[in-house]
Amino acid sequence: MDLHGPIADYISAEILKDKRRAIGPEEPLISSGLIDSFSVVDLALFVESEFAVRIQDHELNAEQIDTLDALVKLIKTRLA
Amino acid sequence: MKWTLAERVLERGRIEPDRLAVRLLWSQQREQAVSCGDLLEGALRYAGRLQRVGAGPGAVVLIIHQHSLDLLYGFFGAVLAGAIPSLLPYPTEKLDTERYRNSLEALFQLIQPKAVITYPALAVVLKSLCELEGVEVLLPQPDDHSPLGEAVSVAAQDIALLQHSSGTTGLQKGVALSHEAIYRQLESCAEAIRLSRDDVIVSWLPLYHDMGLIAGFLLPILKSIPLVLMSPLEWVRAPHMLLQAVSRFGGTVTWLPNFAYNFCARKISEAALDGVDLSRWRAVINCSEPVSARSHELFAHRFAPYGFRRAALAASYAMAENVFAVTQGGIDEPLRVDSVDPRALAVDGIAIPSASGLAVASSGRPVPNVEIKIVDASGIQLPERHIGEIALLSDCMLTGYYKRSDLTAQVMRDGWYLTGDLGYVVGEELFVTGRLKDLIIVGGRNLYPGDLEEIVNDVGGVHPGRVVVFGVPNVELGTEDVAVVAEVETDDADERRRISENIRSGIARQTDCIARHIHLVDSRWLIKTSSGKISRHANREKFLRERELATV
Numbered sequence: 001m002d003l004h005g006p007i008a009d010y011i012s013a014e015i016l017k018d019k020r021r022a023i024g025p026e027e028p029l030i031s032s033g034l035i036d037s038f039s040v041v042d043l044a045l046f047v048e049s050e051f052a053v054r055i056q057d058h059e060l061n062a063e064q065i066d067t068l069d070a071l072v073k074l075i076k077t078r079l080a
Numbered sequence: 081m082k083w084t085l086a087e088r089v090l091e092r093g094r095i096e097p098d099r100l101a102v103r104l105l106w107s108q109q110r111e112q113a114v115s116c117g118d119l120l121e122g123a124l125r126y127a128g129r130l131q132r133v134g135a136g137p138g139a140v141v142l143i144i145h146q147h148s149l150d151l152l153y154g155f156f157g158a159v160l161a162g163a164i165p166s167l168l169p170y171p172t173e174k175l176d177t178e179r180y181r182n183s184l185e186a187l188f189q190l191i192q193p194k195a196v197i198t199y200p201a202l203a204v205v206l207k208s209l210c211e212l213e214g215v216e217v218l219l220p221q222p223d224d225h226s227p228l229g230e231a232v233s234v235a236a237q238d239i240a241l242l243q244h245s246s247g248t249t250g251l252q253k254g255v256a257l258s259h260e261a262i263y264r265q266l267e268s269c270a271e272a273i274r275l276s277r278d279d280v281i282v283s284w285l286p287l288y289h290d291m292g293l294i295a296g297f298l299l300p301i302l303k304s305i306p307l308v309l310m311s312p313l314e315w316v317r318a319p320h321m322l323l324q325a326v327s328r329f330g331g332t333v334t335w336l337p338n339f340a341y342n343f344c345a346r347k348i349s350e351a352a353l354d355g356v357d358l359s360r361w362r363a364v365i366n367c368s369e370p371v372s373a374r375s376h377e378l379f380a381h382r383f384a385p386y387g388f389r390r391a392a393l394a395a396s397y398a399m400a401e402n403v404f405a406v407t408q409g410g411i412d413e414p415l416r417v418d419s420v421d422p423r424a425l426a427v428d429g430i431a432i433p434s435a436s437g438l439a440v441a442s443s444g445r446p447v448p449n450v451e452i453k454i455v456d457a458s459g460i461q462l463p464e465r466h467i468g469e470i471a472l473l474s475d476c477m478l479t480g481y482y483k484r485s486d487l488t489a490q491v492m493r494d495g496w497y498l499t500g501d502l503g504y505v506v507g508e509e510l511f512v513t514g515r516l517k518d519l520i521i522v523g524g525r526n527l528y529p530g531d532l533e534e535i536v537n538d539v540g541g542v543h544p545g546r547v548v549v550f551g552v553p554n555v556e557l558g559t560e561d562v563a564v565v566a567e568v569e570t571d572d573a574d575e576r577r578r579i580s581e582n583i584r585s586g587i588a589r590q591t592d593c594i595a596r597h598i599h600l601v602d603s604r605w606l607i608k609t610s611s612g613k614i615s616r617h618a619n620r621e622k623f624l625r626e627r628e629l630a631t632v
Contacts, residue, residue, distance in 0.1 A: 030173065030174070031173050031174055032174070032585055032588065033174045033584060033585050033587070033588020033589060033594055034584070034585075034588075036588075036593075036594035036596075037172075037313075037316045037317075038316070038339075038343065038523070038557060040316075040317055041316070041317055041318070041319065041347045042347065044317075045347065045349060048349070056108075057107045057108075057314065057317050057318035057321075058107045058108055058314075058317075060317040060318075061173065061317070062173040062174075063173075
């Protein structure tokens with residue numbers, strides 16, 4: 001299952017409001033300021049409803065999910 | 081009640097050592113109860129450490145800590161030592177530490193602190209600066225058994241603390257507040273909200289912000305009201321923490337900036353509210369950014385099924401220069417919403433009632449020790465329903481901006497403090513409608529456009545000096561967004577995208593806030609005033625007009 005695509009699309013369209021903005025798999029999202037603190041929780045809610053996994057509150061930080069790759073890895077451990 | 085902060089903490093620690101002072105909450109159900117006795121002992125240890133490095137009466141002590149026991153003990157330690165504490169924001173993961181250090185350097189030179197109470201990682205960043213300026217650094221000591229300090233008595237007129245807002249501009253304006261001013265504000269605010277010993281205050285607000293420091297920290301601690309305190313960083317990732325805490329600990333009073341109403345209403349999943357009971361919550365006070373009637377509706381509607389009572393919606397207009405509250409509404413009677421003709425408001429500056437007009441939420445009436453009036457540019461008092469600058473007079477005003485009497489003089493006229501905010505009154509009731517000063521408030525946090533413009537100016541590809549930054553409303557979030565308009569030479573789309581990214585990341589790393597709108601324009605887009613300055617007001621209007629046209 002491609003997880004990168006839908007998450008990247010969500011970030012570009014809903015958070016950045018710029019559909020043409022490509023998100024690289026290793027591009028820093030939180031630490032770079034691309035996603036602000038108001039939107040981190042949106043991303044988590046999207047992931048939870050889209051993939052039916054639970055993201056813990058304390059996992060929503062730059063150390064754990066700063067890149068698409070890291071987020072996808074976290075989701076995969078939950079889906080496994 | 082005793083007059084100084086120290087007397088009050090000593091009294092509580094001795095008379096009711098076992099009463100709960102603060103319950104600290106963290107994520108993953110971790111929590112710690114701090115009794116009045118614990119608080120006094122922890123604070124006296126810090127007072128001792130401060131006294132041993134010579135930080136006694138009159139010395140400024142900076143406290144830079146995330147949500148922790150050391151934050152509490154460090155602050156009251158400085159109070160007991162007779163020093164002048166100032167709580168400052170800590171850098172978050174985005175913020176560039178070099179930039180953070182530089183902003184503090186200017187502050188150090190102005191206020192010359194004697195000591196900094198902080199945590200190891202930040203001490204590394206500040207080491208060279210502290211050595212250079214001869215500032216002592218105090219770090220947490222696990223199992224601290226160091227000797228207790230002696231509580232020093234100070235006069236009620238002495239400066240009790242300094243309150244800073246962030247950024248280059250904000251750090252130059254440390255609001256100095258006396259013990260008696262704080263005492264009078266707490267008495268007045270407590271009366272206005274009918275505070276009693278049965279109340280439980282629940283807060284996630286940062287203590288370096290006046291609303292967090294006064295309403296969400298000093299008021300409960302000094303008035304013997306239990307406080308449930310969580311981390312702002314954790315709350316923003318898990319807003320349900322607030323509602324769960326209110327339910328679990330029987331929370332009755334909470335202060336929130338407007339955006340938090342939208343944030344809670346929209347970003348909490350049903351599952352997180354399972355079993356939550358909000359029926360004891362009697363006052364949820366909207367404060368520190370413009371109050372939106374719509375945000376209140378969203379909140380009341382979303383949480384009604386969990387026992388939230390609409391009557392709990394309240395509002396206050398407050399500022400550090402008055403210690404905190406200026407007005408309070410929604411406690412004894414429902415908060416009023418005025419419906420006015422939008423055209424007359426914008427064009428004539430008069431709030432004419434109109435049934436299907438623009439909804440303006442009331443901020444309530446002045447608290448018992450405060451007087452307000454609405455004045456025009458020459459200081460003449462305006463009649464009811466006329467928009468003008470809000471001026472205030474009270475017995476709990478600032479002593480001055482610390483070591484910046486020039487800035488103090490600019491905001492005082494005949495003993496009245498000129499707020500820089502615009503509004504009108506109806507009877508005793510205040511309605512805040514806008515701002516005269518150039519200030520952007522994002523999620524309750526004050527940002528100065530000049531600070532942000534300076535950052536954008538340094539980005540490659542931007543015409544130096546051809547930049548303007550202002551705030552635009554974000555109805556969805558219930559707060560303001562930062563908008564940047566910058567003139568650039570290139571019309572290459574990729575190059576423009578790169579410049580936008582650099583502006584966005586530059587602002588994020590240096591101020592910890594996000595510029596949601598970055599609008600790159602061709603040369604000569606920006607409007608100048610007759611004196612040749614770039615007009616924030618006119619360019620904001622132009623930006624909003626163009627945006628409106630683009631969405632039609």
